[in-house]
Each structure stands twice: as structure tokens, then as C-alpha cells.
Amino acid sequence: MVLNKKDLTGYMDGDDRKRIRNEQVAIAYKQAFASIFPLFFGAFIVLLLFYKTNLTDFVFLWFSVVIVTLIWRIWLLTDYRRNFHRLDHSIWERRFKYVMYSSALIWGSAAFFIFQTPDYLHHFFIIFLLTGIASVASGTLASLLGVTIVFLSFLLTPIFIVMFFHGEFEVQMMGMLVLAFYMLLVSAAKRINSNIMNALTSKILHQKAANALALSEERFETIFKEAPIGIFYYDTDLIVMETNNEMLQALQIPRETMIGLDLKALSDTRLSDALNVSVHGQKGFYEGPYTSTFVELKMWVSLRTSPIYDSERRIIGGVGIVSDITERMNAEEKIKHQAYFDALTNIPNRALLKDRVDQSLAHYRRYGSLIAIMFLDLDHFKSINDSLGHYIGDLLLIETANRLKHICREGDTVARLGGDEFIILLNELGNDPMVAATRAETVAEKIHEVFSAPFDIGLAEPISTSSSIGIVLVSSKDQTSDDLLKFADTAMYQAKKEGRNTTRFYQEEMDQWIKKRLFLENALRSAVKNNELELYYQPVIEMKTKLIIGAEALLRWNHPELGLIMPDEMIEIAEESGLIVGIGEWVLREACTQFVRWRAENLRQSHIDRIAVNVSAVQFRQSDFVDKVIRTVAETGLVPSMLELELTESTVIDNIDIVIDKMNRLRHAGIGISMDDFGTGYSSLGYLKKLPFTTLKIDRSFVRDIVSDTDDAALVETILSMASIFKFDVIAEGVETIEQFKFLESHGCQYFQGYLCSKPVQVKHFEELLVHEIQSCAAQ
Ligand SMILES: Nc1nc2c(ncn2[C@@H]2O[C@@H]3COP(=O)(O)O[C@H]4[C@@H](O)[C@H](n5cnc6c(=O)[nH]c(N)nc65)O[C@@H]4COP(=O)(O)O[C@H]3[C@H]2O)c(=O)[nH]1
Missing domain, CATH: 3.30.450.20 (PAS domain)
Structure with missing residues (x-):
């Protein structure tokens, strides 16, 4: 593409135009030097030619003025050369104009010599000299077109006028020729000026482009280097x-x-x-x-x-x-890892497990290769966690994961679902269900065996624990990973129920059992409203007097279809569903009301002065638990010291500071607190000292073999002597025989409950126990 001048100037700004003008002025100054000597020489010839004419004085004057203008010019040009950068181009241009215009006027005035002498040679020389100067000037001054035109005008107008008004036709014609020559020179000057301007514009634009390129290169270099x-x-x-x-x-x-x-x-x-x-x-x-x-x-x-x-x-x-x-x-790997691996044990989590089970199921559907899912739950983990702290609990889980990983083959997956629940996916168990089940059972046996070794996790005493394992073998191509996990869970639940440290395979009937649980949960929701709950009472006997001195309220559920349902079957469901809170409130109010009524009726020979009510951990954890108890006691009119709340060890061991605060507030209100099932958990002397209990209840599992098992006997003896040091009352639970009674009595136990005297009974029956002589049931 060819750019014309207009296009080019479009790329220029004010600065560029200034620079061009500068250049124009510089060219003009430069060119003006060259003509100094010819001018001086021309002026000298004029002086020589006209020296001996009648114009001598005039010529001398003219010559002197020419010399002055030439000196002025030399001085200006030299000054410019030295100081051009000090002043603006417009000042230099103005000064240049003054010199040039003066010079043109002086030289132009030479025209007046022409016809003062008759010598044609003189005429010819002057014409020749002026037109010569004009043609040189049209070239040398062309960078400043305006200056050139004015210069030519000042230079040639006088000679044109002189010749035109001379009178002789030939001279007039020559004058016209001078005019034509003038126009020719102006147009030549214009052309030269245009060329100079183009050259300057191109030069400036080129410089500009070169600068821009250099800048862009520099920028690119910087970006490249510093990126x-x-x-x-x-x-x-x-x-x-x-x-x-x-x-x-x-x-x-x-x-x-x-x-x-x-x-x-x-x-x-x-x-x-x-x-x-x-x-x-x-x-x-x-x-x-x-x-x-x-x-x-x-x-x-x-x-x-x-x-x-x-x-x-x-x-x-x-x-x-x-x-x-x-x-x-x-970071992405870490996030991926976190999404698929358990943070504590670093084994696959539920998401990855599901993925792997899905893959194994796809393989089974295609090739019939059986898989098994083992659901493993640590026995008594909660108690360990609660009593020894979460840190120890965590270490135990990590060690569990390690042991399981060692047992399993490479193709199997050991995963943690959360808490103390682990899953083992056994792959490639063959195509025969019997063989597959045997293999799965062998793995389960290995697990039990490995778990029989105590866990040494930096405590003074290694921890012993066991596991309950539920196994399900894939049996249908329709089964999903969720189905298998659910079935394995059910089997594990069953294993736990049937005595812990055992393995159970999933069977269809287990499903029935789960369904029954769901059914009971739903039914329990309306049990309070439908008046289906009832409290039974079991007497508490003082060993020394053999008199009934109190009662423990025990919950029963009279289901319209299923009949009498015992606490073991419903408390856990109530706790898991949260229904225990409402039920517990009902129990407390009912027991208090009943007890106040008995006291008011003043039944014959009755010495009862305490009513014990069981409190679930879920209930106790409610933030308004203490307030509710105090309010219920006040509303029912019970003397607070007659109420004894039964808490288990696992209830009090979690969040010990909050527990102590709640217990203190209850004690402050005068309410007694007993530790139920004492000896079954991980209670330490430290706890006993800190917690404001009033009574210890020895668990019936220790009382059962007290006479035959020396370990149990020693344990009960220790509990009794410890209780006397801490000044707790002690109630032995589950006393069924006179031997047990005697043992306990001889070792300083103060109170007992048990079938030896009475099972938990309905209100009416309990009243009979109080009224009749039966209250001294242990007298035999
Ligand atoms: N073999 C035998 N058993 C005896 C003997 N004497 C008493 N028992 C049973 O031992 C349990 C004593 O209650 P617990 O240790 O508080 O243990 C209670 C208690 O932890 C819980 N429970 C009962 N009622 C309530 C309640 O109202 N609220 C809460 N949260 N838990 C309750 O259910 C557990 C079981 O209650 P029950 O089935 O009534 O079982 C009662 C009672 O029937 C005996 O000589 N031999």
C-alpha cells in the first residue's frame, strides 16, 4: 500500500509538526551559507562595472549595504549554528526572514541601476545577476516556501516594474519574461518544498516508527525476561x-x-x-x-x-x-485424597469404599466372582473414648486400621465409615458361596485373633478391646452397594447384641428385626400420649433393718399388640430417636407424683424416704435438664432430698466440667445422685473424688457370682471399702440369694435391691409390699 502525504500527516501530532518546522528552518540556514561567497562576488562585479559611471556614489552606498547584509547573514548563520537549540525555531525563522527579506530588497534595488547607463552589457549583467540569484534562492530557500515567495517577490518585482514601465516594447517584453521566470521559480520552489516536506515527514514518521519499534522491542524483552x-x-x-x-x-x-x-x-x-x-x-x-x-x-x-x-x-x-x-x-491431589481417604487413619472413606464396592459388584455381575462386605465395630469404644479421652480413642482407631490392613490382601479394601465403624471389602472370593463364606469367616477369625492382643498405644496399661463383625455375601445381581452395607450393618448389630467379640453373617430374618426396630420407634412416638407407658417399682432394702426404705422406678411399655415391652428393648431406640427426652420427663414427673402420694397416704409401717429414677445420657446432656428436674420436684411437691437420680458412668464421663456443674447444681438443690452399674465402665478414683455422688450402685453382674467367683468377691469388697472412705451409700443390685445377701451384709453393704425381696412391680403390688409384712422379705 502506498501512502500519500495526507495519509502520512494523519499519523503526526503537534510535536512532529514542530520537529518538521525545525528541520525546514535548519535546511534553510544550512543552504544560506553556500550563497554568501557568490553574492559577495556578484556585488563586487556590480561595483566594478558601475564604478566608472555616473552612479559611482550610489553604487558605493549599495555595495556597502550589501556587505552589511552579508555580514549580518554570516553573523546570524554562525549564531544559529552555535545556539540553534537555545531558541525556538519560530525565533530563528523570524530572524532568518529579516535577513533574507532585507537581502532581497537590497539586491532587488540593483534594478534601478539598469537603465541609468546606456551600456547594454550593464543591463544584461544586472538582469542576469538578479535572475541568477532568484533561481538559486528558489532552490536554497525552498524548505521555507513563504520565505522563498516573498524573497523572489522582493528581488524581482523592482526589475519587472522598471522594465515594464521602460517604454520600449522589447524591454517590456523582457520584463514580461522576468515575470514568467518569477512564476516558474515560484512553482519550482513549491515542488522542491513539497519534496522536502515529504522527505521530512517520512523521516519523522520513520523515526517515530523506529522509536515505537524500539520501545515495543524493549517492552517485549522486559516481558520475556521478567515474565x-x-x-x-x-x-x-x-x-x-x-x-x-x-x-x-x-x-x-x-x-x-x-x-x-x-x-x-x-x-x-x-x-x-x-x-x-x-x-x-x-x-x-x-x-x-x-x-x-x-x-x-x-x-x-x-x-x-x-x-x-x-x-x-x-x-x-x-x-x-x-x-x-x-x-x-x-493441592489438588491433597483435596482428592481428602475426599476419598479418612483423615485420621488414612484409609479409604465411605465415598471411595462405595466406589470400590460398585466396581466389585460390576465385576461380580459380569464374571460371577463373589464378594463379601464385613462391617466391624469396636466393642466398648465409646466408653474408652469417653473415659480415656479422644486422643487415646483416635490412637486406638489408627492402630485398628493398621491391624486390619495387615490382615487383608492387596485387592481388598479396608475403609472407615466414621467413629469406630470399619468396613472390609473382600474381593475375588470365588464363585461358590460356601467357599466364599468360609473365606470371609477365616478373615473374621483372623481379625478377632489379632484384636485379642492388647493395643499398646503409649498408655501405662495397654488397652484391650474386641470387635463385633457383621458379614454379608453378595447373593443377587440386583444388590447395590447400599444394600450390602445395610445388610452388613444389620449383621454387625446382631453380633453386638449377641454378646460382642463375635461374627454374624447376614440372614434374611435380620431384616425382620430391623423392621421391628423401626416399627417400635414409630409406636414409641405415641406411647406417652396413648398412656401406654407405666412405671414399675422395685423396693430398696436396708440390710441392717431389712426394711423397704425406698424404690427404684423402672419403665415398662404396655404395647396394645406386642404386650409388655421391657426397657432393654426400648431405651436404646428411644435414645437413638431422641424420644427419651420426653419419656424421661414423663418418668420423673410420674415417679415424683407417685412417691408424694405414698408419703401422703402414710401407708402402715412405711419407712420409705427415697425414690430413684433412671436418667439417660441423652436426657442428662440437655442444657435445661437441671432446671427441669428442679421444677418437676417443686411442682410435684416432693422433698428434693428424697429424689435420687441414677446416672451411669458413661453419662458422667463425657464433658466432665459441664457434668460436675450440673451435678453440683442438683446437689445444691438437695437432690441425691447415684452411680448406676458401678464397676462396669472405666471409673477411676480420680473421677469418684471429683463427682458429687451420694450413692454407688454395685452392678448386678458382680453380685451374681459374688459367692463363687473370688475375683468378683474381691472387686465388690474393694468397692465397699472405697465407698466407706468416700462416704458414699452403697446399694447392691440384683441380689437373688441369701448367700449373696449375707456376703454383702458381712462386708458392710448398706442397701440392696433384687429378686430376693421383690422384682420390679406395679404400683398396687408395691403398695402391698409396703403395707404387709413382706417388706422384711430378707429376714429369712
Ligand atoms: N436378673 C436380675 N435382674 C434384676 C434383679 N433385681 C433387679 N433386676 C433388674 O435390674 C435392672 C435394674 O435397673 P438398672 O440397673 O437401673 O437398669 C435399667 C435402666 O438402666 C434402664 N431403665 C429402666 N427404666 C428406665 C427409665 O425410666 N429411664 C431410663 N433412662 N432408663 C431406664 O433399663 C435397665 C433395665 O431395667 P429393667 O429391665 O427394669 O431391669 C432392672 C431390674 O428389673 C435381680 O435380682 N436379678
Whole structure:
């Protein structure tokens, strides 16, 4: 595309125009030097020619003025040469005009000599001299067109006028010729000026473009060098031509190694495709691991490549942009890991397990290869966690995961669902269900065996625990991972129910049992409203007097269809569903009311002064529990000291500070607190000291074999002596025989409950016990 002047000037700004004017002035000054000597010479000839004419004085004067203007000109030109940068171009231009216009006027005035002498030679010389000066000036001054035109006008107008008004036709014609010559010179000056302007404009624009290019190159260089991303160029043979510092730093290699490096020779060929496609005109991309050929370096990189073209669109190589994404990838890996692995034990979590079970099921559906799911739950984990702290609980879970991993084969999966629940997915158990079940059972046996060794997790005493395992074997192609997990859970639940440290295989009937649980939960929701709940009371006997001194309220549920339902069957369901809170409130109010009524009726020979009510951990954890108890006691009119709340060890061991506060507030209100089932948990002397109990209840499991088992006997003796030190009342539970009674009595036990005297009975029956002599039931 060819640009004309108009196009070019469109690219210019005020500064550019100023620079051009500067250049114009500079050209004019420069050219003006050259004509000094010819002018002086011309003026001297004029002086010589007219010296001996009648114009001598006039010529001398004229010559002197010419010399003065020439000196002025020399002085101005020299001054400009030295000081041009000190003043603005417009000042130099003005000064230049003054000199030139004066010079033109002086020289132009020479025209008045022409016809003062009759000598044609003189006439001819003057015409020749002036037109000569004019033609030289039209060239030398052309950079300043205005100055040129004025100069020519001042120079030639006088001679034209003189000749035109001379009178002789030939002279007039010559005058016209001078006019024509003037016009010719003006037009020549215009052309020259236009050429000069074009040249100057092009020069300025070229300089501008060159500056812009230099700037852009500098910027590009800076970006290239300082970019926080690795950049390198290579030719079509994949030889590295240039690279930036970031690249060298990322790859940890010196510049000398990188420049000239043959990328085809890299030992890690995973980048090859991305590099190669670029030199074939396509963009390349690689994201993944990279191992350095030169140093010990493994990293994750993201590489983008593009072809590089020359001005004729021929590919001359490629550019690669590399970023080190190791940190990002590590973070992503970590997030992925967190999503699929259990943070505590670092074994697969529920999500990954489900994925693996789904895969195994797909394999089973295709090839019939059986799989089994084992659901494992640690026995008594909650008590361990509560009594020894979460840190120890965590260590136990980690060690459990380790032991399980050691038992299982590589293709199997050990996962943690949460809490103390672990799942083992056994794969490739063969196609025969009997063989598969035997294999699964063998693994379960191994687990029980491995768990029989105590867990040494840095405590003074290693922890002993066991596990309950539920196993389900896939039996239908329709079964899903959720089904299998549910069935294994059910089987585990059954194992737990049937005595812990056992294994149960899932059977259809278990489903019935789960359904029954659900049914009971629903029925329990309306039990209070439908008056289906009832309290039974079991007497508490003083050993010394053998009199009934109190009662323990025990819950019964009279279900319209299922008949009498015992606490063991419903308390757990009530706790898990949260229904225990409402039920517990009902029990407390009912027991208090009943007890106040008995006291008011003043039944014959009755010495009862305490009513014991069981409190579930869920109920006790309610923040308004204490307030509710105090309010219920006040509303029913019970003397607070007659109420004894029965808490189990596991209830009090969690969040000990809050528990102590609640217990203190109850004690402050005068309410007694007994520790139920004492000896079954992990109570330590430390706890006993801290917690404001009034009574200890020895669990019936210790009382049962007290006479035959020396260990149990020793334990009960210890509890009794400890209780006397701490000044607790002690109630032995589950006393069924006179031997048990005697043992306890002889070792200082104060109170007991048990079938020896009475089972828990309905209100009426209890009243009979109080009224009749039966209250001294242990007298035999
Ligand atoms: N073999 C035998 N058993 C005896 C003997 N004497 C008493 N028992 C039974 O031992 C249990 C004593 O209650 P617990 O230890 O508080 O244990 C209670 C208590 O923890 C809980 N429970 C009962 N009622 C309530 C209640 O209203 N609220 C709460 N939260 N739990 C309750 O249910 C557990 C079981 O209650 P029950 O089935 O009534 O069983 C009662 C009672 O029937 C005996 O000589 N031999």
C-alpha cells in the first residue's frame, strides 16, 4: 500500500509538526551559507562595472549595504549554528526572514541601476545577476516556501516594474519574461518544498516508527525476561534458541545448557507431541508430570506451544510457555485424597469404599466372582473414648486400621465409615458361596485373633478391646452397594447384641428385626400420649433393718399388640430417636407424683424416704435438664432430698466440667445422685473424688457370682471399702440369694435391691409390699 502525504500527516501530532518546522528552518540556514561567497562576488562585479559611471556614489552606498547584509547573514548563520537549540525555531525563522527579506530588497534595488547607463552589457549583467540569484534562492530557500515567495517577490518585482514601465516594447517584453521566470521559480520552489516536506515527514514518521519499534522491542524483552512464567523459543529442528530466566530457574539448569538444547533428546518424552505439533503449524498442550534430564527434579508442568512464522508466513520454529503447576497439583491431589481417604487413619472413606464396592459388584455381575462386605465395630469404644479421652480413642482407631490392613490382601479394601465403624471389602472370593463364606469367616477369625492382643498405644496399661463383625455375601445381581452395607450393618448389630467379640453373617430374618426396630420407634412416638407407658417399682432394702426404705422406678411399655415391652428393648431406640427426652420427663414427673402420694397416704409401717429414677445420657446432656428436674420436684411437691437420680458412668464421663456443674447444681438443690452399674465402665478414683455422688450402685453382674467367683468377691469388697472412705451409700443390685445377701451384709453393704425381696412391680403390688409384712422379705 502506498501512502500519500495526507495519509502520512494523519499519523503526526503537534510535536512532529514542530520537529518538521525545525528541520525546514535548519535546511534553510544550512543552504544560506553556500550563497554568501557568490553574492559577495556578484556585488563586487556590480561595483566594478558601475564604478566608472555616473552612479559611482550610489553604487558605493549599495555595495556597502550589501556587505552589511552579508555580514549580518554570516553573523546570524554562525549564531544559529552555535545556539540553534537555545531558541525556538519560530525565533530563528523570524530572524532568518529579516535577513533574507532585507537581502532581497537590497539586491532587488540593483534594478534601478539598469537603465541609468546606456551600456547594454550593464543591463544584461544586472538582469542576469538578479535572475541568477532568484533561481538559486528558489532552490536554497525552498524548505521555507513563504520565505522563498516573498524573497523572489522582493528581488524581482523592482526589475519587472522598471522594465515594464521602460517604454520600449522589447524591454517590456523582457520584463514580461522576468515575470514568467518569477512564476516558474515560484512553482519550482513549491515542488522542491513539497519534496522536502515529504522527505521530512517520512523521516519523522520513520523515526517515530523506529522509536515505537524500539520501545515495543524493549517492552517485549522486559516481558520475556521478567515474565513469571517460563518461555522458550526453538527452531524447526526443536533446538532451543532463546529462553527466559524463569524457565531456567524452574528447570534448575544453567543458560548454557538450555540454549542450543535439542528438545528431541530429552529423556522425558511426554512433552514431545506438544513440541512437535507446533512446528507443523498447530498449537500444542501438555499438562502432567515431568522428570528432568539434567538434575534430580520431578515436577508437574503445564506446557503450551505455538508455531512461529516469518514475514512470509513460513514456520520458523515454535514458542513454548511453561508453568510449574506442582503446587497446584499437590493441592489438588491433597483435596482428592481428602475426599476419598479418612483423615485420621488414612484409609479409604465411605465415598471411595462405595466406589470400590460398585466396581466389585460390576465385576461380580459380569464374571460371577463373589464378594463379601464385613462391617466391624469396636466393642466398648465409646466408653474408652469417653473415659480415656479422644486422643487415646483416635490412637486406638489408627492402630485398628493398621491391624486390619495387615490382615487383608492387596485387592481388598479396608475403609472407615466414621467413629469406630470399619468396613472390609473382600474381593475375588470365588464363585461358590460356601467357599466364599468360609473365606470371609477365616478373615473374621483372623481379625478377632489379632484384636485379642492388647493395643499398646503409649498408655501405662495397654488397652484391650474386641470387635463385633457383621458379614454379608453378595447373593443377587440386583444388590447395590447400599444394600450390602445395610445388610452388613444389620449383621454387625446382631453380633453386638449377641454378646460382642463375635461374627454374624447376614440372614434374611435380620431384616425382620430391623423392621421391628423401626416399627417400635414409630409406636414409641405415641406411647406417652396413648398412656401406654407405666412405671414399675422395685423396693430398696436396708440390710441392717431389712426394711423397704425406698424404690427404684423402672419403665415398662404396655404395647396394645406386642404386650409388655421391657426397657432393654426400648431405651436404646428411644435414645437413638431422641424420644427419651420426653419419656424421661414423663418418668420423673410420674415417679415424683407417685412417691408424694405414698408419703401422703402414710401407708402402715412405711419407712420409705427415697425414690430413684433412671436418667439417660441423652436426657442428662440437655442444657435445661437441671432446671427441669428442679421444677418437676417443686411442682410435684416432693422433698428434693428424697429424689435420687441414677446416672451411669458413661453419662458422667463425657464433658466432665459441664457434668460436675450440673451435678453440683442438683446437689445444691438437695437432690441425691447415684452411680448406676458401678464397676462396669472405666471409673477411676480420680473421677469418684471429683463427682458429687451420694450413692454407688454395685452392678448386678458382680453380685451374681459374688459367692463363687473370688475375683468378683474381691472387686465388690474393694468397692465397699472405697465407698466407706468416700462416704458414699452403697446399694447392691440384683441380689437373688441369701448367700449373696449375707456376703454383702458381712462386708458392710448398706442397701440392696433384687429378686430376693421383690422384682420390679406395679404400683398396687408395691403398695402391698409396703403395707404387709413382706417388706422384711430378707429376714429369712
Ligand atoms: N436378673 C436380675 N435382674 C434384676 C434383679 N433385681 C433387679 N433386676 C433388674 O435390674 C435392672 C435394674 O435397673 P438398672 O440397673 O437401673 O437398669 C435399667 C435402666 O438402666 C434402664 N431403665 C429402666 N427404666 C428406665 C427409665 O425410666 N429411664 C431410663 N433412662 N432408663 C431406664 O433399663 C435397665 C433395665 O431395667 P429393667 O429391665 O427394669 O431391669 C432392672 C431390674 O428389673 C435381680 O435380682 N436379678
